[in-house]
Structure formats: C-alpha cells, structure tokens
Amino acid sequence: MAVEAGKRKLGQATRDAFGDALERLGASRPEVVTVDGDVGNSTRTEKFAKAFPDRAFNVGIAESNMVGVAAGLAAAGKTPVAASFACFLMCNAYDQIRMSVAFPGMNVKLVGSHAGISIGEDGPSQMGIEDVALACSLPGVVVIVPADAASTEAATAAMLDHDGPVYLRLGRAKVPVIYENGCENFEIGKAIRLRDGNDATIIANGLMVSVALDAADELAAAGVNVRVLDMHTAKPIDEDAIVAAAKETGRIVVAEEHLAAGGLGSLVAQVVTRTRPVPMEYVNVGDRYAESGDPEGLLRKYGLTSAAIVAAIRKLEDEG
Amino acid sequence: MAVEAGKRKLGQATRDAFGDALERLGASRPEVVTVDGDVGNSTRTEKFAKAFPDRAFNVGIAESNMVGVAAGLAAAGKTPVAASFACFLMCNAYDQIRMSVAFPGMNVKLVGSHAGISIGEDGPSQMGIEDVALACSLPGVVVIVPADAASTEAATAAMLDHDGPVYLRLGRAKVPVIYENGCENFEIGKAIRLRDGNDATIIANGLMVSVALDAADELAAAGVNVRVLDMHTAKPIDEDAIVAAAKETGRIVVAEEHLAAGGLGSLVAQVVTRTRPVPMEYVNVGDRYAESGDPEGLLRKYGLTSAAIVAAIRKLEDEG
Amino acid sequence: MARRAAFSSVAPMDRLTTNPEIETLPVTGRINRVSAQKSRPSIDELKQKAQVIRRHIVRMTTEAGSGHPSSSMSAVEVVTALHFGGFMNYDPKRPDWNERDRFILSKGHACPVLYAAMAEAGYFSTDELLTLRKLGSPLEGHPNMRRLPGIEASTGSLGQGLSLGVGHALACRLDKLPSRVFVMLGDGEMGEGQVWEAIASAHKYRLNNLIAIIDQNGYQQTGATKEVLDLTPFDKKVESFGWHAQTIAGNDMAAVVEALDKATSNDAGPSLIVSQTKKGYGILPVLEEEGDLNYHGKPLPPELAKKALALLS
Amino acid sequence: MARRAAFSSVAPMDRLTTNPEIETLPVTGRINRVSAQKSRPSIDELKQKAQVIRRHIVRMTTEAGSGHPSSSMSAVEVVTALHFGGFMNYDPKRPDWNERDRFILSKGHACPVLYAAMAEAGYFSTDELLTLRKLGSPLEGHPNMRRLPGIEASTGSLGQGLSLGVGHALACRLDKLPSRVFVMLGDGEMGEGQVWEAIASAHKYRLNNLIAIIDQNGYQQTGATKEVLDLTPFDKKVESFGWHAQTIAGNDMAAVVEALDKATSNDAGPSLIVSQTKKGYGILPVLEEEGDLNYHGKPLPPELAKKALALLS
C-alpha cells in the first residue's frame, strides 16, 4: 500500500492526515458537518463521525444526493465536508457539484480520496485520474492537491477557513514526508519552493512531489540544479511562481498523478504560453486508463517515476 | 436566436444540421439507434425518432440511465446515439460515460446540443461550457466541435463511421456558413486551414470559427495576415497543424466558446510547449458562469467577439 | 414534537408595506403558522391572488420572448397558497432570516410563477418582472440564488432540489429552528434518480420538516409523462419509501390549502403532496385552440397573450 | 410470447471439455432453456459446484492480498445456479455469440465469484484465478470486459449495471434474439438513483427478457444497510415501479433454482429476485470469530483462509 519513498521517510497517507485533522479541527468548529456516501472508513471522515455523531450524515451509496445534501446544509449556514473516492465524488456527482455547489458558490468542502493510480489493486474503476480536470472546470472552486501528511493537515485547515467551495484531493497510499517540521507557511494559491535551481523547474503536486525531489537529487548529483515547486493549489494557480520559473530556469517539467488533459500540466502550459513561452515536458498518466496491480508496479508501468522526470529534463536540455 | 454573422451568410444551427444528417444516415445504417433523455425536440434526434420509431428510445429525464442504456446497446452491437444538452449529458452522466462508455471503449455516440453561452436566455444551468474539458478527460473518446452546418453534416457521418466513442458538440443558435460548398474533406483529427497567413494563427472551433474569420478579415485590412484553423477535432488534436502554425506564424490565439480550463486552448498549449514554444493568447469565457440574456449580448459581454480576437493578436504583436 | 413546541416566530407586520400592490389583497406570507387557521385569508382571496400571479406569468414570458409559461401555470395554486395562505414564514427584507420557511423550486424552469409570487410578496417591485431573461436582470431564465435574494436554490438542472431540501431540513433540525422546507418537483423530473436518492435519505432522517410537492401536470418536454416515462401513481411509490403521501386536485385552491394543512401537521416524517394539475391551467382554452396542451418552453405570442389575459381578468 | 417461441439455440456439447475441472461435475451452463427442467443437474450437484466456487474465492482473494470475499460469498448460489443450473446459454469459446444469455455483475467488487464461475465454466483455466489483482492479469480488481472475454460489463462504479442490462435487453429484442439478461446488484448499491432510473425504464419497455437479482446480504461498506440506508422491503418498492418481484432465501440452492424458474417464465415484463443472503455465507463461523459479520473489502489472512477452506471441504 506504500509507494517508493526514495530517501525520504514514509509518512501517513494524505487521507489519514486529513481524517486526523478534520476530527481535531471539528472540535472547535461547530458549523462543520460531514456528508458521506458509505465510504467514511475509506476517506477517513469516520474519525470525525465517531467524535461528532450528530454532525455526521451518511446518505448511503448515492453521491449525487450526498453533494446535494451538502449544498443544502451549506445554504443553511453549515460548513459541510462531502467526501468520497475522488472518482465517485467528481464523476458521479459532477452536475450536482456544478449546479448546487459551484454555480451558487456554496461553502461546501469536497474531499476526494483514492486519487490516482497508486490505489493499486482495486483498479481503474476506483481510480480518480480525471478529477483535477473536472474540479478545475468549476468556476470559483479552489483545488488543492497536497503532497504529504503535514501539508494535508495545513490544507485541511485552509480549506475550512476558506469561504467558498474547495476540492481537496487525497491519496490512499502512505507517502514520503516532505515537510518534516510541519507546513505552517501553507497558503492557498502559493506554491512552495522546495529546492532551488536555475537549470530547470519541476512543478509537481500530490504524490509526484516526492518523486520530483528524488529526480532533483539525481540530477544534482550530475551537476544539474533543478528547482522544485510544490504546486499544491491547482486553482487558483500561482502564476508568479510559474512566470519566475520560466524566466529564471527556462525549462519546465510538470509531474502529476493524473491524465494529461486538464490537469496541472495544462494549467501551467496556459500560464507559460501567455507570459513566458519556454519548452515544457509532461510526466503524467497520459491518455489512458490504468489497471489493477501493486502501487509501485503501476507507478513504474505508467511512467510516474523519478527516472521519467529525469528523462524529461534531459530531453529539454538536449533540445536547447 | 441567431448570432452575429459578420460577412457570412447565416446558416442552420449545428443541431439542425445534425438532426437532418442523422435521419438521412440512419436510413442506410440499421444498427444506429437513438437514446434520448426527454429533449429530442431540442437535440433534433426527434427527426430520426420519427423516421425510425422502433430504433428510438426515450428514457425520460434520466441522463445517467440514458448513457448506461446506450452503452448496453453498444455492447450488444448497436451504434447508439445518446443525446441531450451538452451540460446534462456530460455533467449529469459523467461517471456513466467514464465507466460504461470510455473505459470499455463502447461504440456510443454522445451528442451534446446547447453548448456554449450562445443559447442565451435559458441561462447558465443549461449552458455547456465545461463539456469539452470533461470529454477530453475521457481516454479514447474522440471530441468534435463543428463550426457550421456543412461540417456538422460531415462530422455526423465521420462519427458514425468511427469505431469507438465520440462526443459531438452542437450549438442551439443559427451560425454563419463556413463551408459554402460542403465540407467533404472533413477528417477526424485533421484541422482545416481556412485562411492562410504567417503573421499569427487563430485556432478556433465551433461558433468561434466564423468569429475568427471576421477577425482575420479585419486584420487583413490592416495588413496583418493571419492563418485561421478550424480545429474541429479537439481530440485527437492535430499536432502537425499546431506545430506548423507555431513555426510558421510564431503567435497563436485560441478562440472557443468554453471555459479557459481544459478546453481547446489548454490542449493546444500543451502541444506548443512540448514542440515549439511561442506566445499565445486565449479568447474564451474565462473562469466564470455566464447569465441569461440575448445571445449576441452575451457573446459581447463575455468577450467572444472578433474585437477580442483582434486585441489578442495585437497584444501578441506588441510583445514581440 | 420538539420542533413544533419550539416554534414561536411571528413575522413583524410592517413588512406588509414593502410592495404597494401587495396591499390590494389581505393575503400575506407572514402569518404565524400556529394561528394560521384563524388569520388565514379566504379561499376566494387566495384565488384572486392566484389570478394576479397568472397574469404576471403571461406578461413576463411574452415580454421576454421565451420561457415556460405552461409549466408555471400548473403550479400557481400551490405557490400562491404557500406564500400567501399562511403556510410559510418569511421576511422579504431579511431573505436570510434563519427562522424563515424555505421554498425550493426544483423544477426551476417554472420560475416565472416564483418570481411573480416574490414580487407580490414584496421581495422586489412587480415592474421588475418584465426584465425576465434580459441581460443584466437578476430574474434569470432559471433561478439564481446568487443574484436574487429570496431564491433559496439555483436550479435548472432537474432533479437536484429535493437533495438541497434534505440538506436545509437537516440544518434546521441541527439548529433547532422551527423552519419548514417545501420543495416543488415536476412529474417529468421524477425520472431523475437523484430524486429517489433524496427521497430515501429524507426517510432515513425522518425529516418531518420537509414537504415535497409533485406538480403532476401530466406532461414533460417531449410529451405526456404517461408516454415518456410513466411513474404514476407517485403516492404509492413514494409511500413505499416510507413517506406520508396525499394526492389532490392541485388547481383547486381549497384542496391545496387542505392538503398543506395536513402535510404541515404530519410530524412523523417527510410528507408528499401529489398535486394533480393541468399544464397551462388558467389559459387552457388558448392552448387548446393552438392544439398543444403541453406548450412546453415557449411563451405566448402577443396576440395569444392578449387572449390569455382576457381569460384571466 | 414471440421471444419464447423464437428460442431454439442449443449450445454444442463439445464445449464441456474446455476446462478439465469442469468435468468433475455434470453441471453446465449449456442446457437448452426449453428442456432445462429435464436435464438440469440436481440441487446437490449445484451445491457441490457452489462449494468449489467458494473455495476458489477464498484462495484467490487471500493470494491477492486484497479483494471482497464476503461480498462474493453471499452471491455464490445465484451465480452458480445461473451458470450451471441450466438458466443461461453461453459458449466460453465464443463469448460474443449473439444468442448467449448475459450476466452483468453490477456489484463488480464481487467479481471473484464471477471469475471462479467462469473458470469452472471453461472461459479460462482455474489456475489463472490466482493471478487475481496482479499487475498484468486480466482478472482485475473489478471486471474489465476489454481484457477478459466473457465479462459482459466493466463495473466497479456501483449503480450502473442495470442500465447496461436494459440496453442489452432492448438490443436483444430489436434483433429478435432469445437471450435473457441477468443483472446482479448489491443491497447497498440500491441507494444509487441510477438503479431506479433503470428500473423505471425497464418497466416502460416491458422488458420480459430482463431479470434483476438483488443480493440482499444486509451489509454495505460502512455497516448494516438497515442503518446506513434502509431500502427494505425491496420487493414492494420495485413492484410499485411495475416489476414482478419475489423474495427468497438466496443461500438456499433449491430456493434459488425455484425462483429463477419463476422469473424466467414471467413474460409480462422485467422480474426481480430479492435474494436474502448472508454476507460471507459459507465462512460465517470464521467471520463470527473475527467479530465482523460484514468483513467488507478485505481478504482472509492465510491462517483464517485455512480455517475457511476447512469449513468448505
């Protein structure tokens, strides 16, 4: 269930960090409620639900209604957290999110766990690999893809503090620790520069942040100094950080556990072409569904590795 | 109900051209069936349904089931056309399209009418402005956005001939004629060069193709020669045409009746940055829902005008 | 039941003056539910109000040149009774007053009836009705809660309103508010699976502050519901999901008032009113002449509007 | 009914030899429906087959280290009776034979029961069962029709299978095929609105070639269905949508066979079997010992698998 940790210590899965944070933050925020679709033990809202049973609603396997109920609770002044697998939340309730949440700007917190192919054996039906594209196609919705436990904790607090709809993308597998001393400077819409460098930039989110750091380490050993940005907020995207990266490093690789279309890569590309056109490469799942298998094997097979990122940087170097 | 025709003759709405073509093509293709969600008189599948009542199924206001039934029909060898408003089809049945159509590669033809803000008075709930992003996030699904009646007719035939899932995006309003003598060289995945020029390129689809031609005319009068591509297929995208445009014209504007995120612009940007980074500008709805109003007024208010395209080209010129 | 005992809100009377037109009829939405029986306007007064609303619907959609008058017409008695028959507490000056009762028009395309009722109730001037669907007007083609205070839900994609109602009802219960939540659905709309999900969840939580009304006007967009997707009898189906249900003649004001009385005194759980109506009720002779008893999604051309208004005067 | 009269397909007998294991039992899926009554294997033979399938389920999920054995166990009798009790015509060598009957496992997470039945039926070797969920294996965590011939639908997102079944049934009717379509759903899965949309549309088209089975094992992912979302009694609800419905003891092979007999001789429209089962049936003592009668989505650890296999021998 874990993924390659590289040199980093393996920490909690982001869903676990979220579950812990929600329970903790829920204590002092009586307006927070959860709406579940029979997967609270997977998304980890279960912890909140056990602590605050009166504020937890499980509507069964009915994601459309789950989102609608959350929107109604929000309209009446609550801060509902509606959680399911990323794919069932975003795909199965998309019109409800569009019309009942995004369009009226309801203060609903949408939490999708089991994002990406790293869920492993359950296979493609349970993998959210289009969820970021879908979430970013919702005007007014903030989209956060945290990389590790500490940033998830910070993101959960930021999400609850933000006045308006938010989508938080979480993974199932344990992931390496990025922020060893917490992530206190987490701010929605502000990328975090994890590694300095001027030869190229890797912009990553979620699971791929630690993979990007591995790639940067490898390249550093070969004398290539690569900047690494944790672009935890896909929307609103940190244009300044992107423009600076384009200007100062001249090459950008975007790495994400997502389809090519509509993900972080496409958002960065639009900024780059509008501001400072530079060569880019993309490390992602491409345009295909994955399959069942062990998480590590899948990440390798579908090219979400530090080797793939290194190769992308090398390609950009070769081209000029 | 019509939109600005510029110098061009106003022709049929693309939904009307589709309805006519489907009825005609259906006669010689007994495997074609329609599955409707109570809006056949809006999508114009009604014509087919009247001609071939035994092959037309209207499951009522239930888009999820509509898509699932279509997928079952396809699994059993039929060529179902599942049609609704673009937003209800793509947004309300997205998970069904993902799991029952795209993942198993079912030969379902998804047709979304009433795309874009040019539907006018009915307002945002009925406007599909995220449908292209959603459709392009479906591995293996061909996405076509025709510009006028003739190309819609050709696209309808190409869609039925294609073995696999297709999304066809249609508009409600009458649109100017682009292909006066038909569109016989229509080919999925091959952009059509409507205007030659080397100062810049406008890549457009749907309604915005005629607006792009208006902009090109205006610029030509001022001595700026702009290439215009009808990028009717958003997926698979015509990389060659994009690379050539980048190389030969150095500047690209993408114009579409869609949100900024995940649309044609984002697809072109990814190709451009991977192959030949050049400055780009985007003319689209941005990141917001529109409102009720007359189509022309809306297109103006939301910046989908030839003036906006001209301004975008001018901006690129000024920058270098 | 606790929520009944807790009820005490009485809407201030000065709100009566918001809208000049409103004073022509002693029908208001601001009657204390507890004393509704005594102060409720007469059926005749409510019928008169319904007539006023019907005239607004014809005028505003014809002026707009698009819209759904027939879908609005069938719902007039229920919307009128709710807003002016003493069944809903609300304050047009404080649309976010948390003790208000809430009305969600899930069949959002019928918003002309709601806009007309809101104008009559004093949320905005009746003159604004004629801006329907015009660029810049908050009276959009489908209700937009962000632009028009008093609208409880942005609807237009069918099937979503009852889930919103469940959410409101749960929140009101959590906050120990006396508020009731009314949701109006179309009979065609009942084809959406989300509605059945919401029905099931309302029963799970025994939401006795939730009342759904199906406007069974017999038609949906492409034809008669019994041909497109026949879900009648609705009461049997929804009862099988654990709800209380009644079926009434929904264009008969007295029957509507009686049904709302019953529904609002059912404390066991959610309650359904199957309101059997006619699409276009009030202007049926005009539609008959046109040979289209569905007349879905189109306004009356000016000459027919004239005839219709004559029928409604 | 026309579709019955048109029936004439008899599956060739040589298919019996596809899988060596299959010959150990004279139970096959290739019996002409018309003569099913005569050539049908005995209840005891079917029970033996069920036991073989249960052993496969335990072994393959424990070997995989993940999966849904308890969800598979409850469904064994129905899946066995369908595939080996003479209720389905199919040909493992021609999975796309258009006269085949179709089985759609809408509760796709229970695919181990289907894979085991398919291996027993000769679609592939029983050895392959142990590749379940491994990278490269077509026996994915949820059924993938693109990679495993014989799988009729790629499921895993709950709620979608019945709509697919409606599509198949419509196509079979259009093509005048004698095929029947069987769809198995979970009781938790019934919360999905799409299922109710499909139920309504199956009634609209009076699909007498469609049979749905709800595996009412009383649990869904997070607990007992009666606590999470209680939709019982299912028969009353689905009957109110116009279906024929029966409720049976779904882990009793004789009852299952009798119910399938009844369902397949109902020509008026779609038919439902509410199959009341126990989640994990066959290994209940092991689950009881573990104190988890739902045991959702986890394999037995090797030592428990041993105990389970002992129970099943």
Ligand SMILES: Cc1ncc(C[n+]2csc(CCOP(=O)(O)OP(=O)(O)O)c2C)c(N)n1
């Ligand atoms: C999800 C969705 N699908 C389709 C439509 C298009 N549509 C608008 S009104 C309508 C018919 C509604 O029928 P009914 O619910 O009976 O309402 P009525 O107009 O008869 O009052 C349809 C299909 C929609 N608005 N939303």
Ligand SMILES: Cc1ncc(C[n+]2csc(CCOP(=O)(O)OP(=O)(O)O)c2C)c(N)n1
């Ligand atoms: C649309 C969707 N939502 C959630 C899930 C996650 N999930 C997998 S199995 C399951 C419980 C299923 O319960 P039930 O239908 O009763 O099947 P059982 O396992 O009891 O046979 C859930 C919620 C899913 N697969 N699909």
Ligand SMILES: [Mg+2]
């Ligand atoms: Mg109706």
Ligand SMILES: [Mg+2]
């Ligand atoms: Mg169950």
